[in-house]
Amino acid sequence: MKNIIIAWRNLWRKPWRTAITSGSIFFGVLFSSVMTSMQYGSYGDMIDNVVKFYSGYAQVFTEEYYDNKSINNSFELTDSVIGIAENNPVITDYAPRLEYFTLASNEENTKGSIIIGIDPHAESKITNPGKWVERGEYLSESDDGVMVAIDLADFLQVDVGDTLTLLSQGYHGVTAAGKYPVRAIIKFPNPQLNKQFIYMGIKNAQEFFGAPNMVTSLVMMVEDHYDLPRAMRLLQKEVKPPFMVMSWAELQPELVQMIEGDRAGGTFMKGILYMIITFGIFGTILMMISERRRELGVMIAIGMQRNRLGAILFFETLFMGLIGVFAGVFASIPFTYYLYRNPIPVTGEVGEMFVQMGLEPQFTFSMHPEVYYFQAITVFIITLFIALFPIYKSYTIKLTRALRA
Amino acid sequence: MNVIEIKDLVKIYNSSEVKVKAVNGITIDFEEGEFTAVVGPSGSGKTTFLNMLGGLDRPTSGSVKIGGTNVWELSSRKLIDFRMNNIGFVFQSYNLIPVLTAGENVEFIMHLQGKPKKEREKRTKELLESVGIGDRIKSRPAKLSGGQQQRVAVARALASKPEFILADEPTANLDSKATSGLLELMSEMNRKHNTTFIFATHDQRVMDKARRIVTIEDGKILKDERFER
Incomplete structure (x- = not known):
């Protein structure tokens, strides 16, 4: 002392x-x-x-989908899959997505695009695409329309109220084709995304691709990125093959x-x-x-x-x-x-x-x-x-x- | 009874190419209750001699026995404890710990000895009163005069109840009034309590009080005189 x-x-x-x-x-x-x-x-x-733009803090998908982003590697959204997110105390929100390539056309114009099938309500808590709406209105729960990124809309010469024709290969080779009214034009800050994205309701997308109740990923959120390590530890315990879980850091290594x-x-x-x-x-x-x-x-x-x-x-x-x-x-x-x-x-x-x-x-x-x-x-x-x-x-x-x- | 027995004490300093024999084979004994002045011109070796005697500087050869213990055979750690329990030091520049009060400076050594608080406080008060500055117990060194600081240093040296006190030029920084007061004090301690004092000094006033004067020159004892005072 x-x-x-x-x-x-x-x-x-x-x-x-x-x-x-x-x-x-x-x-x-x-x-x-x-x-x-x-x-x-x-x-x-x-x-x-x-995270809030696209990827979420973590995603669950199949191991095959990670190697090959094909609709054929989607999975059925069962209660046990939902339970992975539901039972994790750190996960605050989750939303299913069905994403795949499509040809979008209007009159003489056609362009390769990406369809993102979303649950409008659940997705609004994750990436909130509604905030990018330039014209028109965000998709409602059982909406049969689509939201088109602005540069793609300009190229195809479509606007709110017009009809967009989509053509793709569906689940296990079925033909996917349909006409969809344009509900909104969206403008992202990122010009690359403005050339590609088409949002539609997930039910609509599942029907379009002939993949009822199938999703390509389950996107999850946590309160703060400091909570993610704990969430990932719990997820990795729960997620078993053929599924896998990845954090935003693994999905976005360049960031x-x-x-x-x-x-x-x-x-x-x-x-x-x-x-x-x-x-x-x-x-x-x-x-x-x-x-x-x-x-x-x-x-x-x-x-x-x-x-x-x-x-x-x-x-x-x-x-x-x-x-x-x-x-x-x-x-x-x-x-x-x-x-x-x-x-x-x-x-x-x-x-x-x-x-x-x-x-x-x-x-x-x-x-x-x-x-x-x-x-x-x-x-x-x-x-x-x-x-x-x-x-x-x-x-x-x-x-x-x-x-x- | 001999308190200190010194035999064939030699100290050689190796400075670059020249070997300097600061102390050259001193053999001497000091008895209990002596009041001794070690004198000699500057560079004669008296401080080196005192340092070896006090367990501060290791001799090149020879032995220093204090109360039968050959101090230079002790380990470094034991030597520090030995100094604490057996030797009191009074330095030319007082060397009190500036952040401690006069009382704490005196108490400090007893604290190192592990003495109980009550005993420490009692002895500190007694010692400071005996050196005439009982009223300055709470003063820090900077608030004391040179003479008062040296009195605290004497009290500190006595605090551990040592076998003897080594004082290296204790009056060198004091005016004549403070010097005579301090010498009177140490002389009284010596007479009353039979405390052994060994001084290294140039000061004639110290020599006048000393009952034994050892003169050193070129690292050797030139004279060893005793006086009745």
């Missing part, structure tokens, strides 16, 4: 120096937390965008790569920040030991064991680090909270780029606990590491030299 009291008092011998060193840690933690908060916020936005690439850049920046902090603390410790060499010598001379002296110096270093870390974390919580509530708007070309990616044109911030505790733990470990130096010095200090210092 006495060691800790001495260490604490030693810290305030030169209050300015302690304040400056702790201040450097404070700002390091603050900047690092804000930077991490923005990174996590952006990643969250990107993931949300991908994961992009995030990882960005994260590496952030880690590099934080590495530089932490290095500055490290040298700042280390410089103070060196000076502290050098200034107090004689005092340390006296303490050993009058009977203090070197390990005890090392403990005092260790605690001093630790306290200095902890003051900075706690102050930094406590300051960064309200700061990031403000930014979390008030995202920074992005304008100009960058803003347009955000919109094209389907993102809100703003920098969003995350309040996930990891944002704070990761910084705290990192600086704490750095401090612990530096605190080993005074311990080393307490064991190697030359008594007579120290007393002459």
Whole structure:
């Protein structure tokens, strides 16, 4: 206890120096937390965008469908399949889909497209295609019409109220053909999707492809992407061959790569920040030991064991680090909270780029606990590491030299 | 009765190519209750001698026995404990722990010895009163004069009830009033409690009080004189 009291008092011998060193840690933690908060916020936005745009957080499909996206590899939506999602406490929503290739035509124009058969109500809780409706109305529950992506509609020269002719190969080779009224024209931020997508009610799609009660995937959502690992653990226990389950990260590896690439850049920046902090603390410790060499010598001379002296110096270093870390974390919580509530708007070309990616044109911030505790733990470990130096010095200090210092 | 027995003590410093014999075969005994001044010109080897005597600097050869224990045969850890329990140190620059009060500085060594709190507090109060600064028990060193700090240092040196006290130029930083007060105090401790004091000094006032003066020159004892005072 006495060691800790001495260490604490030693810290305030030169209050300015302690304040400056702790201040450097404070700002390091603050900047690092804000930077991490923005990174996590952006990643969250990107993931949300991908997930809520198309893939959902996880999908169940057959192993054959994963290798070959054919209607013939669809599966029957039985109660046991639905139970996979229903019985998982982390899954908040799920929706079946039946997707396959089709030829869409109107008068003289024909184009290869993708039919996405959806349950309009269930899908609205997942990807909410209704929000992309440019003209017309979102599909109703038993709608026999379709929603056509805008560029495809332009090519085929169809609009709301017109009829679209679809022709494809159905389940196990049956001919799939039909005429469908256009209920809505949809416009995605992504131009590629605008050239391909046709939404129709899942019952309608099953009838069209001659695949009653068949689906190609069951798409699932969780509350937050931080809940996904738990959901996946439970899903992987439940899903048995011939089915398989994949997360958005497995379905969209390019996005994961992009995030990882960005994260590496952030880690590099934080590495530089932490290095500055490290040298700042280390410089103070060196000076502290050098200034107090004689005092340390006296303490050993009058009977203090070197390990005890090392403990005092260790605690001093630790306290200095902890003051900075706690102050930094406590300051960064309200700061990031403000930014979390008030995202920074992005304008100009960058803003347009955000919109094209389907993102809100703003920098969003995350309040996930990891944002704070990761910084705290990192600086704490750095401090612990530096605190080993005074311990080393307490064991190697030359008594007579120290007393002459 | 001999408290300290020193035999053939040698200290050689190897500085680059030159070997310096700082202490060159000193053999001497100190008895309980002595009030001894070790004197000699600068570089004569008296501080090196005192450091080896106090278990602070390892001799090249020879032995130092304190109360029958050859201190340089002890392990580093045991040597620190031995110093704590048997030797009191008073340094030229007082060397109190600045973040502790006068009382805590005195108590600190007893804390290291593992003495109970009540005993520590009682003895600290007694010691500070005996050195004449009982009223400054809660003052930090920076708030004390040089003479007061050195009195705290003496109290600290006595706190562990050592076999003897080594004082290296204890009066060098004090004015004449503080010096005479401090010498009077140490002399009284010596007379009343039979505490053994060994000083390394240049100060004539210390020499005037000493009952034994050992003169060292070139690492050897030149004179060893005793006086009735």
